[in-house]
Amino acid sequence: MDITQVSEVSIALLQMNAIFFVGNVVLLWMVFRGVTNANLYGANTFSKVIHSIMSLCIVAFNLNTYGNITSVVNNWAYALTESGEELSGGLKLFAENMNATSYSTGSLIPTDPLGIIFWSVVTVGLIGGMWSAPEPKE
Numbered sequence: 001m002d003i004t005q006v007s008e009v010s011i012a013l014l015q016m017n018a019i020f021f022v023g024n025v026v027l028l029w030m031v032f033r034g035v036t037n038a039n040l041y042g043a044n045t046f047s048k049v050i051h052s053i054m055s056l057c058i059v060a061f062n063l064n065t066y067g068n069i070t071s072v073v074n075n076w077a078y079a080l081t082e083s084g085e086e087l088s089g090g091l092k093l094f095a096e097n098m099n100a101t102s103y104s105t106g107s108l109i110p111t112d113p114l115g116i117i118f119w120s121v122v123t124v125g126l127i128g129g130m131w132s133a134p135e136p137k138e
Helices: 003-041 045-082 089-098 113-131
Strands: none
Touching: 003 045, 003 113, 045 089, 045 113
């Protein structure tokens, strides 16, 4: 596979993941709206449990997409360095900045500390915000 084919496949995978990412962001916005509504109008235990399960699933979907995107970018950079062809300045800089030493697979656990902190805060915000909501108002 030459550089052009690697680039086309990688771009197609990134576009597919971008569509999933947009959908996941919409779902994430919906569950945060649920937390807001629960705090405004109250929520019973059943709705809190259902919301918590839905929130955990949506965070897992987002983490899966995030892991796939980082894996595709890493593998793209590694394939470029392994191609043996002369890389242009931009591709060379991209491959060096990625510092990819092997192929990787996507994971639900982010590989960067900032990603771990961000998704932990989102999860705590969703679950904690819902369970701190008052009971429904009469």
